[in-house]
Amino acid sequence: MSxxxxxxxxxxxxxxxxGTPLVFASLGEVLAERSGVLNLGVEGxxxxxxxxxxxxxxxxxxxxxxxxxxxxxxxxxxxGLGASIHAFLTITLRVNQIISGLALTIFAGAAGLSSYxxxxxxxxxxPVANQFLRLDVFGLADAPIVGPILFHQTLLTYFSWILVIxxxxxxxxxxxxxxxxxxxxxxxxxxSVGIPVARYRYGHVxxxxxxxxxxxxxxxxxxxxxWVDGMTAGQGWIALALVIFGFWRPDLMLVGxxxxxxxxxxxxxLQARGFHISTAFLAALPYVMTIVVLxxxxxxxxxxxxxxxxxxxxxxxxxxx
Amino acid sequence: xxxATAPAVAAFHVTKKFPGVIANEDVTFDVRVGEVHALxxxxxxxxxxxxxxxxxxxxxxxxxxxxxxxxxxFQSPRDAIAAGIGMVHQHFRxxxxxxVAENIALGSAHDPIGGRFxxxxxxxxxxxxxxxxxxxxDPRAKIWQLSVGEQQRVEILKVLYRDARxxxxxEPTAVLTPVESEALASTMQSMARNGRSVVxxxxxxxxxxxxxxxxxxxxxxRSVETVTENDVNALASLMVGRSVESVxxxxxxxxxxxxxxxxxxxxxxxxxxxxxxxxxxxxxVSLDVRAGEIVGVAGVAGNGxxxxxxxxxxxxRSSSGSVQVDGExxxxxxxxxxxxxxxxxxxxxxxxxxxxxxxxxxxNMALKKYRRPPVSxxxxxxxxxxxxxxxxxxxxxxxxxxxxxxxxxxxxxxxVQKVLLAREMSGDPKVLxxxxxxxxxxxxxxxxxxxxxxxxxxxxxxxxxVSEDLDEVLSLSHRIAVMYEGRILDTVNRxxxxxxxxxxxxxxxxxxxx
Numbered sequence: 001m002s003x004x005x006x007x008x009x010x011x012x013x014x015x016x017x018x019g020t021p022l023v024f025a026s027l028g029e030v031l032a033e034r035s036g037v038l039n040l041g042v043e044g045x046x047x048x049x050x051x052x053x054x055x056x057x058x059x060x061x062x063x064x065x066x067x068x069x070x071x072x073x074x075x076x077x078x079x080g081l082g083a084s085i086h087a088f089l090t091i092t093l094r095v096n097q098i099i100s101g102l103a104l105t106i107f108a109g110a111a112g113l114s115s116y117x118x119x120x121x122x123x124x125x126x127p128v129a130n131q132f133l134r135l136d137v138f139g140l141a142d143a144p145i146v147g148p149i150l151f152h153q154t155l156l157t158y159f160s161w162i163l164v165i166x167x168x169x170x171x172x173x174x175x176x177x178x179x180x181x182x183x184x185x186x187x188x189x190x191x192s193v194g195i196p197v198a199r200y201r202y203g204h205v206x207x208x209x210x211x212x213x214x215x216x217x218x219x220x221x222x223x224x225x226x227w228v229d230g231m232t233a234g235q236g237w238i239a240l241a242l243v244i245f246g247f248w249r250p251d252l253m254l255v256g257x258x259x260x261x262x263x264x265x266x267x268x269x270l271q272a273r274g275f276h277i278s279t280a281f282l283a284a285l286p287y288v289m290t291i292v293v294l295x296x297x298x299x300x301x302x303x304x305x306x307x308x309x310x311x312x313x314x315x316x317x318x319x320x321x
Numbered sequence: 322x323x324x325a326t327a328p329a330v331a332a333f334h335v336t337k338k339f340p341g342v343i344a345n346e347d348v349t350f351d352v353r354v355g356e357v358h359a360l361x362x363x364x365x366x367x368x369x370x371x372x373x374x375x376x377x378x379x380x381x382x383x384x385x386x387x388x389x390x391x392x393x394x395f396q397s398p399r400d401a402i403a404a405g406i407g408m409v410h411q412h413f414r415x416x417x418x419x420x421v422a423e424n425i426a427l428g429s430a431h432d433p434i435g436g437r438f439x440x441x442x443x444x445x446x447x448x449x450x451x452x453x454x455x456x457x458x459d460p461r462a463k464i465w466q467l468s469v470g471e472q473q474r475v476e477i478l479k480v481l482y483r484d485a486r487x488x489x490x491x492e493p494t495a496v497l498t499p500v501e502s503e504a505l506a507s508t509m510q511s512m513a514r515n516g517r518s519v520v521x522x523x524x525x526x527x528x529x530x531x532x533x534x535x536x537x538x539x540x541x542x543r544s545v546e547t548v549t550e551n552d553v554n555a556l557a558s559l560m561v562g563r564s565v566e567s568v569x570x571x572x573x574x575x576x577x578x579x580x581x582x583x584x585x586x587x588x589x590x591x592x593x594x595x596x597x598x599x600x601x602x603x604x605x606v607s608l609d610v611r612a613g614e615i616v617g618v619a620g621v622a623g624n625g626x627x628x629x630x631x632x633x634x635x636x637x638r639s640s641s642g643s644v645q646v647d648g649e650x651x652x653x654x655x656x657x658x659x660x661x662x663x664x665x666x667x668x669x670x671x672x673x674x675x676x677x678x679x680x681x682x683x684x685n686m687a688l689k690k691y692r693r694p695p696v697s698x699x700x701x702x703x704x705x706x707x708x709x710x711x712x713x714x715x716x717x718x719x720x721x722x723x724x725x726x727x728x729x730x731x732x733x734x735x736x737v738q739k740v741l742l743a744r745e746m747s748g749d750p751k752v753l754x755x756x757x758x759x760x761x762x763x764x765x766x767x768x769x770x771x772x773x774x775x776x777x778x779x780x781x782x783x784x785x786x787v788s789e790d791l792d793e794v795l796s797l798s799h800r801i802a803v804m805y806e807g808r809i810l811d812t813v814n815r816x817x818x819x820x821x822x823x824x825x826x827x828x829x830x831x832x833x834x835x
Contacts, residue, residue: 173438174438175426175438177438178419178423178426178427178438179427179428181416181419182416182419182427182428185416185417185418185419186414186416188414189414189415189416189427190427190428191378191397191398192376192378192398192408192410192414193398193402193414193427193428193429193479194397194398194399194402194428195427195428196397196399310416310417310418318378
């Protein structure tokens with residue numbers, strides 16, 4: 001038996017595979033939250049992305065190398081549109097962010113707009129025509145231990161790594177990133193030095209939403225890969241918890257995403273190996289973990305200590321008196 | 322000189338209205354190049370609104386601004402910064418989790434927006450600036466690590482970093498110690514000598530008279546006059562529109578003693594308590610207050626005054642000792658019991674602890690009597706009674722507001738204090754505990770508040786007045802207790818009060834020849 005059949009190697013490889021959508025979704029959410037806007041619509045935006053990607057992958061003709069980027073782009077646009085509703089409601093109309101985000105998830109999510117679109121487009125009967133397959137990078141896929149974990153993943157996973165690095169550099173090493181964090185910490189201060197608060201918030205909520213769209217596409221083009229109603233199965237909520245779990249830092253969120261990915265894949269892996277642990281229990285683990293993280297973070301003072309942007313969830317109005 | 326013909330910045334007939342309030346009306350003034358120009362006015366006179374217009378945060382409803390003789394319109398603070406106008410806010414616009422350098426560079430047009438954030442180069446520029454203006458600060462420190470004085474230096478550097486020619490400073494000395502204030506005054510004058518202009522907003526007559534070259538007086542949102550006056554009394558009458566002398570005389574005319582026969586309404590014996598950090602904050606405090614007597618507690622903040630006051634209001638538990646109100650002992654740590662015994666409390670943090678800022682004046686005034694008739698007919702409140710009682714109290718205490726339904730957060734500092742006093746005095750209390758009653762108030766409001774306290778004492782209320790302002794304590798109290806490190810070092814009658822000795826006591830110096 002090869003070392004690559006070792007249970008830990010298998011779990012780590014599948015942790016990265018299943019954790020990939022979480023990386024995209026939490027990365028998108030952190031951009032929005034760093035600007036001070038909480039978006040609970042992640043789950044809904046992911047499903048919009050998933051359905052748009054499935055449609056393009058099934059109905060657009062051409063080689064995979066053309067169709068797949070188009071599918072991703074469609075996912076980003078669809079979810080970005082969803083996010084722009086949230087942005088308009090919360091930034092311009094100053095609606096309560098929690099309510100608007102929940103509304104977005106209900107509107108776009110399972111049994112909502114995404115199911116409707118899938119219905120009229122007749123998606124889900126067959127696997128999507130073009131999907132992201134595991135690659136053999138540098139021919140190292142069979143290398144001991146690191147092969148299956150690092151060199152036998154799909155393009156989406158490698159793209160997510162690039163985005164994590166880019167987002168970290170953007171947040172902490174560029175002027176715009178500094179401005180973004182200032183907007184999330186204290187919009188008054190940012191405004192007083194001439195940073196366009198609303199523009200930053202709109203931009204990052206919509207960009208963040210489009211990342212959630214890619215996360216959705218991970219399901220319909222890579223993990224499942226077809227359309228199933230409500231296929232994200234609450235992963236959008238896990239992404240929200242991950243932002244807290246990763247202290248609003250992309251690098252730590254990546255680690256957290258793979259931890260949750262491991263928990264998600266545990267039931268499949270252990271079942272295949274004939275372990276006798278209740279699969280229902282294993283399948284529930286990521287959600288239990290999510291609840292624990294959210295409970296810890298629900299206290300405002302602990303949230304500050306964890307590094308939450310100080311103005312998170314608060315609308316900004318200039319001429320307040 | 323060119324300065325005379327083209328002011329660094331000028332406002333012409335500026336008017337700005339908010340719902341129910343005219344904040345500025347027909348304000349005209351100009352600031353010359355290289356001068357320190359004071360905007361003097363009471364709280365609520367429209368100083369802050371005017372500065373927000375000058376810095377592009379608000380747009381005037383009518384009127385216009387000129388910079389160096391050219392008419393200009395600001396769409397946002399960015400435009401004002403580009404025109405060379407920078408603001409040092411009273412409440413600092415700094416991000417606590419960012420470093421000094423990050424805060425200073427934030428939003429600055431010095432470097433292209435998309436570019437890399439070259440923090441080393443920024444730090445170098447900050448060091449150069451802080452040396453040339455003598456504003457020492459470590460660019461790598463995080464804001465939360467700095468003292469208030471240092472944070473203000475960062476605010477000033479932030480404006481200088483943007484090459485501002487006009488610096489607007491909103492009540493800059495309000496948060497500073499006297500030594501820091503003096504340093505700031507010389508900074509302002511050195512900036513003016515370097516060809517910059519300083520707009521210095523204040524209601525403190527003394528510092529305006531000593532620092533400013535010219536003074537524009539604002540009253541009820543209007544610019545009254547621009548003068549080169551440095552006589553404090555003349556400025557005071559311009560600011561309040563009446564003579565402040567009359568009030569002073571009243572306070573000097575109070576009786577010097579309270580009869581020994583007056584009953585003791587508040588008796589504190591050997592009180593000990595811990596502070597927020599678990600360290601001993603009160604260490605055996607004993608003090609009596611008689612009916613009709615004002616006992617002033619003097620001392621530097623942080624010597625146990627806050628803990629003492631909070632115990633009396635039931636907001637903090639004592640660890641030992643006792644408090645008796647009119648012969649009944651106060652339950653430890655109950656907030657309702659002191660109210661029932663007749664203890665009224667006006668906290669230092671009026672907006673946070675004293676009032677609910679988003680509730681109306683009427684609702685705030687009913688907060689202590691909502692359990693009893695006539696305000697309440699369980700389980701309902703009677704809004705009409707609440708409103709009519711509030712209108713009466715507003716008239717009685719001269720609260721100026723559009724109506725009793727106005728939220729208290731819209732009120733100026735003086736009116737906030739009047740609302741609080743109205744509520745606390747309306748239940749016929751036996752004891753009034755009041756902390757820093759005049760902090761942040763302008764001259765006119767201070768006089769009114771002091772008069773209200775004297776009236777209350779005249780009606781037989783025993784008042785415990787805790788204040789850092791020694792002049793206030795000396796002018797109002799019958800007796801003065803000096804607190805230092807959780808103990809009362811000495812209690813003196815006002816007639817025997819020796820300011821120098823009290824000053825020494827406040828610093829913990831017990832003289833040898835006692």
